[in-house]
Amino acid sequence: MTKQLPKTDTSAVNVADYIVERLAAEGIDHCFGVAGDYVFPICDAVDSSAKVKWIGCANELNASYAADGYARIRGAAMLATTYGVGELSAINGVMGAKAERSLVFHVVGMPSYQHQRLHKIAHHTLGDGVFGNFVELSAGAACCHAVINPENCVVEMERIIAEARRNHQPAYIAVPSDYALSPVVSADVKPIVPRSNEAALQKAMAIIAERINKAKSIVAFPAFTISRLGLQKEAQKAIEALGCPFVTTLMEKCVIGESHPQFAGMYAGAVSEPKTRQIIEGADLVLDLGGVNLNDITTAAYSGQLDLSRFVTVGLDDVRIGDQVIANVRLEDVLSELAKLKPSSAPYKGKPQGLAPVNGRPSDKITMAALYPRYAAFLRAGDTVVLETGSSSLGVTPTILPDGVRVEAQVLWGSIGWATPAAFGVALADPSRRTILITGEGSHQLTANDVGAMGRFGANVIVFVLNNSGYLIERALEENPDWTYNDLAPWNYAELPKALGCANWYTARVTTLGELDEAMKAARASQTGAYIEIIGGKMDMPPALAFAHGQLKAMYGDTP
Ligand SMILES: Cc1ncc(C[n+]2csc(CCOP(=O)(O)OP(=O)(O)O)c2C)c(N)n1
Numbered sequence: 001m002t003k004q005l006p007k008t009d010t011s012a013v014n015v016a017d018y019i020v021e022r023l024a025a026e027g028i029d030h031c032f033g034v035a036g037d038y039v040f041p042i043c044d045a046v047d048s049s050a051k052v053k054w055i056g057c058a059n060e061l062n063a064s065y066a067a068d069g070y071a072r073i074r075g076a077a078m079l080a081t082t083y084g085v086g087e088l089s090a091i092n093g094v095m096g097a098k099a100e101r102s103l104v105f106h107v108v109g110m111p112s113y114q115h116q117r118l119h120k121i122a123h124h125t126l127g128d129g130v131f132g133n134f135v136e137l138s139a140g141a142a143c144c145h146a147v148i149n150p151e152n153c154v155v156e157m158e159r160i161i162a163e164a165r166r167n168h169q170p171a172y173i174a175v176p177s178d179y180a181l182s183p184v185v186s187a188d189v190k191p192i193v194p195r196s197n198e199a200a201l202q203k204a205m206a207i208i209a210e211r212i213n214k215a216k217s218i219v220a221f222p223a224f225t226i227s228r229l230g231l232q233k234e235a236q237k238a239i240e241a242l243g244c245p246f247v248t249t250l251m252e253k254c255v256i257g258e259s260h261p262q263f264a265g266m267y268a269g270a271v272s273e274p275k276t277r278q279i280i281e282g283a284d285l286v287l288d289l290g291g292v293n294l295n296d297i298t299t300a301a302y303s304g305q306l307d308l309s310r311f312v313t314v315g316l317d318d319v320r321i322g323d324q325v326i327a328n329v330r331l332e333d334v335l336s337e338l339a340k341l342k343p344s345s346a347p348y349k350g351k352p353q354g355l356a357p358v359n360g361r362p363s364d365k366i367t368m369a370a371l372y373p374r375y376a377a378f379l380r381a382g383d384t385v386v387l388e389t390g391s392s393s394l395g396v397t398p399t400i401l402p403d404g405v406r407v408e409a410q411v412l413w414g415s416i417g418w419a420t421p422a423a424f425g426v427a428l429a430d431p432s433r434r435t436i437l438i439t440g441e442g443s444h445q446l447t448a449n450d451v452g453a454m455g456r457f458g459a460n461v462i463v464f465v466l467n468n469s470g471y472l473i474e475r476a477l478e479e480n481p482d483w484t485y486n487d488l489a490p491w492n493y494a495e496l497p498k499a500l501g502c503a504n505w506y507t508a509r510v511t512t513l514g515e516l517d518e519a520m521k522a523a524r525a526s527q528t529g530a531y532i533e534i535i536g537g538k539m540d541m542p543p544a545l546a547f548a549h550g551q552l553k554a555m556y557g558d559t560p
Pocket residue numbers: 389390391392414415416417439440441442443444466468470471472473474
């Protein structure tokens with residue numbers, strides 16, 4: 001990709017305009033955020049930019065989640081917040097993007113250099129005349145950072161962009177408000193594109209080829225980073241050239257279509273299908289493509305038996321085989337080298353699992369056993385599903401979904417409330433697809449106010465809110481499900497879109513399967529957003545959650 005850098009040879013370009021234009025060259029055309037006086041110059045630069053549109057969110061946490069959702073589709077996103085109060089509210093969301101490898105450029109407006117130099121007592125500070133307090137905190141949620149001035153702006157932006165791309169994690173860019181309005185000092189730079197070292201790539205490929213030749217059984221294990229980097233097609237080609245089965249965890253749900261003949265199922269430790277478990281736990285060689293995250297959630301409470309000495313892990317920027325690490329090797333390059341292989345035998349052919357049959361009578365109350373097959377029947381190619389942490393994600397992920405459905409979830413960081421604004425960001429990032437939000441009502445309560453932003457900016461999301469009278473997943477993860485802290489204020493969820501300004505949205509509150517089926521049809525047909533509140537049982541949970549309920553000691557450790 002050739003990027004057009006903004007012009008720097010004229011005093012008409014100020015620092016704020018330069019930053020916005022430079023980020024636009026990364027394929028970003030929306031900026032999520034909340035305005036504030038220190039960040040006005042950045043807001044002004046966005047508002048007057050022909051390339052980037054300002055997307056005001058209800059608060060900075062929401063904006064950070066929306067930026068994360070957007071970045072997952074576009075490869076990068078821009079978030080703008082004000083000093084201290086704004087950036088600190090965004091930290092949880094930006095830290096989540098760091099954990100989940102989503103590239104958010106977090107631009108923060110600081111008090112002016114002049115006031116910093118004079119140690120003025122200013123608003124949004126601790127009143128101590130110190131201005132570095134929050135830089136350290138926000139920088140901790142990023143993989144690199146810079147405090148910008150007119151002289152370093154052009155060079156620092158290239159360094160920051162290259163480093164953020166290399167790690168595929170957030171970057172923090174702090175800009176004092178007077179410097180933001182100063183002309184940029186030009187510098188002769190070119191975009192730095194992360195590339196493999198050719199010798200290192202050849203060395204890594206030779207070792208991988210040798211391992212492949214020696215192995216009696218191989219399985220590919222594509223990681224969540226494949227979708228973050230937009231390498232789904234490249235991973236599929238590599239896996240087809242290898243001819244081996246591939247397995248995913250729930251973090252990679254639908255990374256390659258689930259009807260693919262080489263798909264051998266979802267691995268989730270002891271709750272995997274026995275065949276899936278045997279294929280991956282018994283393989284001589286596990287080709288981890290992108291750095292699979294084997295956490296308590298993806299392994300169903302560490303219940304599997306994976307032998308890590310049989311892994312070859314291709315990270316974003318290195319290859320690891322046992323104790324040997326070959327640095328400066330890019331994932332995309334390894335995938336394209338693997339795609340050149342010729343399989344030595346006929347490719348693996350699994351038995352594709354069909355969609356689960358839809359069950360229940362129209363007059364039946366909505367059960368989880370009837371709900372999840374209905375989601376699978378409802379979803380179609382061209383949908384992007386954003387899944388919230390909670391019982392819903394444990395219900396949807398083990399369900400086979402149609403090809404062409406994309407799934408985004410925040411499995412590792414697991415900050416509830418993420419999915420509602422993330423769905424907003426996903427919808428703005430690619431309006432050619434339909435965005436479907438599936439959330440529990442407890443999580444939704446944290447960030448539901450940005451349903452208003454969906455209406456305002458024409459993001460036609462279909463929202464499913466499961467109302468099961470509280471935090472079901474928490475009830476299931478405790479011996480006693482009835483602690484009062486798992487109860488919630490009983491909102492009238494289906495009335496939210498109207499109250500939040502989405503006047504023409506389709507809304508429904510459904511208690512029976514017949515009502516749910518009707519509402520799903522109407523939502524699919526609507527030209528605007530749609531919002532369906534589903535009434536579920538207080539303790540009605542999907543099987544994966546019931547399993548976790550029986551594994552509490554393994555999840556959290558035994559009582560000392
Ligand atoms: C920011 C944050 N706070 C608290 C938690 C702990 N937590 C995990 S799931 C959950 C409840 C989810 O409830 P709901 O969205 O209603 O889904 P349900 O399981 O009831 O379907 C809570 C409070 C968290 N993960 N993130």
